[in-house]
Amino acid sequence: MQNRKKIRVLIAKPGLDSHDRGAKIIARALRDAGMEVIYTGLKQTPEQIVETALQEDVDVIGLSILSGAHKTLFPIIIDLLKQKGLTDVLVVAGGIIPEEDIPGMKKLGIKEIFGPGTRTDKIVQFVFENVPKRT
Amino acid sequence: MSDKEKINEIAKERERWEKTTLPKWIGQSPERKSEFRNHSDTLIKRVYTPEDVKDLDYMRDLGFPGEYPFTRGVHATMHRGRLWTMRQFSGYGNTEQTNQRFKYLLKEGETGLSIAFDYPSIRGYDSDHPFSKGEVGICGVAVSSLKDMEVLFNGIPLEKVTTSMTINGPAAMLLAMYIAVGEKQGVPRDKLGGTTQNDVLKEFFAQKLIIFPPKPSLKLVTDIIEYCTKHVPRWNPISISGYHIREAGGNAVQELAFTLYDGITYVESCLERGMKVDEFAPRLSFFFAAHNDLFEEIAKFRAARRIWAKTMKERFHAKNPRSMWMRMHVQTAGFTLTAQQPLNNITRVTIQALAAIVAGTQSLHTNSFDEALALPSEQAVRIALRTQQIIAHESGVANTIDPLAGSYYVENLTNEMEKRTMEYFQKLDDMGGAMTAIEKGFFQKEIADNAYKYQKEVDEKRRILVGVNYYTTEEKQPIKVLRVDPKVEEGQVARLQKLRRERDNRKVNEMLEKLHYAAEKDENLMPIIIDAVKAYATIGEMCDVLRKIYGEYKELIVI
Numbered sequence: 001m002q003n004r005k006k007i008r009v010l011i012a013k014p015g016l017d018s019h020d021r022g023a024k025i026i027a028r029a030l031r032d033a034g035m036e037v038i039y040t041g042l043k044q045t046p047e048q049i050v051e052t053a054l055q056e057d058v059d060v061i062g063l064s065i066l067s068g069a070h071k072t073l074f075p076i077i078i079d080l081l082k083q084k085g086l087t088d089v090l091v092v093a094g095g096i097i098p099e100e101d102i103p104g105m106k107k108l109g110i111k112e113i114f115g116p117g118t119r120t121d122k123i124v125q126f127v128f129e130n131v132p133k134r135t
Numbered sequence: 136m137s138d139k140e141k142i143n144e145i146a147k148e149r150e151r152w153e154k155t156t157l158p159k160w161i162g163q164s165p166e167r168k169s170e171f172r173n174h175s176d177t178l179i180k181r182v183y184t185p186e187d188v189k190d191l192d193y194m195r196d197l198g199f200p201g202e203y204p205f206t207r208g209v210h211a212t213m214h215r216g217r218l219w220t221m222r223q224f225s226g227y228g229n230t231e232q233t234n235q236r237f238k239y240l241l242k243e244g245e246t247g248l249s250i251a252f253d254y255p256s257i258r259g260y261d262s263d264h265p266f267s268k269g270e271v272g273i274c275g276v277a278v279s280s281l282k283d284m285e286v287l288f289n290g291i292p293l294e295k296v297t298t299s300m301t302i303n304g305p306a307a308m309l310l311a312m313y314i315a316v317g318e319k320q321g322v323p324r325d326k327l328g329g330t331t332q333n334d335v336l337k338e339f340f341a342q343k344l345i346i347f348p349p350k351p352s353l354k355l356v357t358d359i360i361e362y363c364t365k366h367v368p369r370w371n372p373i374s375i376s377g378y379h380i381r382e383a384g385g386n387a388v389q390e391l392a393f394t395l396y397d398g399i400t401y402v403e404s405c406l407e408r409g410m411k412v413d414e415f416a417p418r419l420s421f422f423f424a425a426h427n428d429l430f431e432e433i434a435k436f437r438a439a440r441r442i443w444a445k446t447m448k449e450r451f452h453a454k455n456p457r458s459m460w461m462r463m464h465v466q467t468a469g470f471t472l473t474a475q476q477p478l479n480n481i482t483r484v485t486i487q488a489l490a491a492i493v494a495g496t497q498s499l500h501t502n503s504f505d506e507a508l509a510l511p512s513e514q515a516v517r518i519a520l521r522t523q524q525i526i527a528h529e530s531g532v533a534n535t536i537d538p539l540a541g542s543y544y545v546e547n548l549t550n551e552m553e554k555r556t557m558e559y560f561q562k563l564d565d566m567g568g569a570m571t572a573i574e575k576g577f578f579q580k581e582i583a584d585n586a587y588k589y590q591k592e593v594d595e596k597r598r599i600l601v602g603v604n605y606y607t608t609e610e611k612q613p614i615k616v617l618r619v620d621p622k623v624e625e626g627q628v629a630r631l632q633k634l635r636r637e638r639d640n641r642k643v644n645e646m647l648e649k650l651h652y653a654a655e656k657d658e659n660l661m662p663i664i665i666d667a668v669k670a671y672a673t674i675g676e677m678c679d680v681l682r683k684i685y686g687e688y689k690e691l692i693v694i
Contacts, residue, residue: 015254015269015270016254016255016257016258016260016266016267016270016344017254017270017274018342018343018344020343020383021382021383021384021470021586024583024586024587024694025586025587025590027694028583028587028694029590031694037694039692039694041690041692042343042690043258043266043690045266067254067270067273067274068270068273068274068509068510068619069268069269069270069273071269071621072268072269072270073268073269096507096508096509098508098509098616098618115474116473116474116507117473117474117475117600117603119593119594119604120590120591120594121594
């Protein structure tokens with residue numbers, strides 16, 4: 001059985017871009033902070049990401065995208081999460097997301113967007129503070 | 136006094152200085168840090184003296200420009216003769232928009248073209264493939280068929296420009312399209328000049344835009360080198376790239392060592408194919424990043440030329456001096472651009488460009504200040520180009536060749552770069568070569584470790600980034616960023632589907648079958664790909680044929 005004390009996080013790279021430096025650093029930082037981290041690797045479809053989230057029973061999904069395809073891909077991912085009943089998962093995102101797009105992304109249900117230059121400890125802290133309480 | 140005696144004399148004087156003069160100063164104002172290090176973790180001394188270059192032999196280690204070991208430059212006149220090519224990487228939206236951007240840049244004084252393709256094209260998918268959704272024309276220009284390439288170069292005479300294409304997996308298809316456009320313009324292939332990146336090895340551990348597994352990927356690279364050697368003699372069939380190794384998180388030494396070791400692997404692959412080293416080696420070209428640590432970067436470029444020359448001569452017994460030339464393109468480091476206070480990036484780019492120019496690059500791309508936010512606007516890209524022009528015409532740095540040669544510091548750093556690169560070479564040789572290192576995740580781990588270390592330094596403020604972890608400001612700098620119209624995808628898909636209806640599909644199928652057959656027989660695929668491209672077969676269709684035979688690469692995940 002899983003130890004539910006550990007927060008389970010999925011770091012996912014949707015779309016075709018291959019900039020994984022940030023995603024890997026965040027994965028490591030969250031792991032160093034005591035979380036269980038699953039990293040999907042590159043070129044994941046929304047379906048694959050949601051399937052992995054379901055299989056791995058994660059508390060948090062971190063989406064990393066730098067290609068500019070977030071406006072197309074994030075709504076699909078959020079929709080699929082709803083369809084699968086994963087409504088209590090904390091979803092955050094990072095990468096190159098223009099400021100003017102952020103309100104729309106938050107409206108979708110993405111709790112926070114971390115832009116370039118964000119300190120890793122800020123992200124760790126945000127996850128600790130916002131992860132849904134599980135029993 | 137002999138040289139040795141002189142050095143001893145200097146050493147004595149240094150010791151005296153350290154005991155008498157220095158303590159007084161340090162007592163009054165201590166140094167800013169307990170130790171100073173550059174990006175590749177070399178401990179930097181307070182001051183360098185002839186002691187630090189005591190083994191330097193001018194003719195053996197430096198020589199004259201245009202002569203072995205080419206430390207000072209590959210040409211005898213360098214930038215006094217011809218300035219470097221100012222080549223701005225660009226591409227977005229549809230081919231009409233990028234064609235306009237190309238013409239704008241040429242009008243503003245750019246001297247070479249460089250195409251950024253969108254992710255679907257790079258990964259071998261057509262614009263109407265499900266994977267392409269939301270990505271068409273966003274990070275580069277969408278090219279699926281020769282039709283697109285014809286529009287891209289409309290009104291741009293290929294005998295007058297050279298074109299660099301950042302393309303790897305489908306490099307053969309894009310080169311074939313360029314050859315076909317040339318033919319339509321009446322420019323024969325032996326008059327075409329330019330570069331295909333075509334460096335798949337670094338894809339597996341740095342850029343990671345991969346289609347096929349390592350072995351067939353290397354086969355395709357070798358096909359292109361072999362074909363160009365015979366038929367497109369002015370083309371650089373490969374640009375062996377360290378840029379992405381650095382961007383993915385490697386330090387300067389790792390960038391240098393891994394790139395040059397990839398180069399060794401390509402040379403070996405061509406030799407195995409039966410080619411002679413002096414036939415193909417003169418056309419091998421390189422691509423590096425330029426970061427902020429000015430002297431470290433200059434040392435890296437100088438060391439790169441020397442190591443490559445020695446490698447070609449000693450390891451591969453090249454006879455033609457051109458086989459020993461390391462010709463390079465440099466791009467300022469995208470990773471160093473900050474989203475915070477973006478105009479500060481103009482200064483960063485200037486320092487980085489200066490490193491590349493002082494160190495004798497053949498070609499340079501300067502990043503635009505807004506690229507941590509979006510694709511560059513026209514204004515931002517013009518400033519980037521102007522930065523090169525100001526350095527070229529106003530700073531005076533291009534008036535003499537390799538001006539930092541003989542600097543105790545720079546020569547010492549250059550030697551250090553070479554020494555640490557050779558240590559990596561040894562390690563990689565012992566491991567069984569680059570392919571094994573990729574399979575073991577060796578490069579991946581080295582790069583990820585260094586990226587994490589760097590981030591920790593920034594997070595803990597041991598490394599200062601102006602505007603990010605120091606000198607921050609709440610003030611927003613509203614800059615207008617370029618957005619690609621989502622209608623581009625619709626238009627591109629419609630154009631592609633029209634093409635599929637109107638072209639001679641019987642002929643396309645015939646070509647795709649021939650491609651399948653040639654791949655099975657392990658023939659050089661360039662000739663058939665050129666025929667297929669001319670029949671308007673798409674990148675996606677050709678890559679699908681090859682995916683069936685070669686399979687697709689499954690990423691080795693190394694965190």
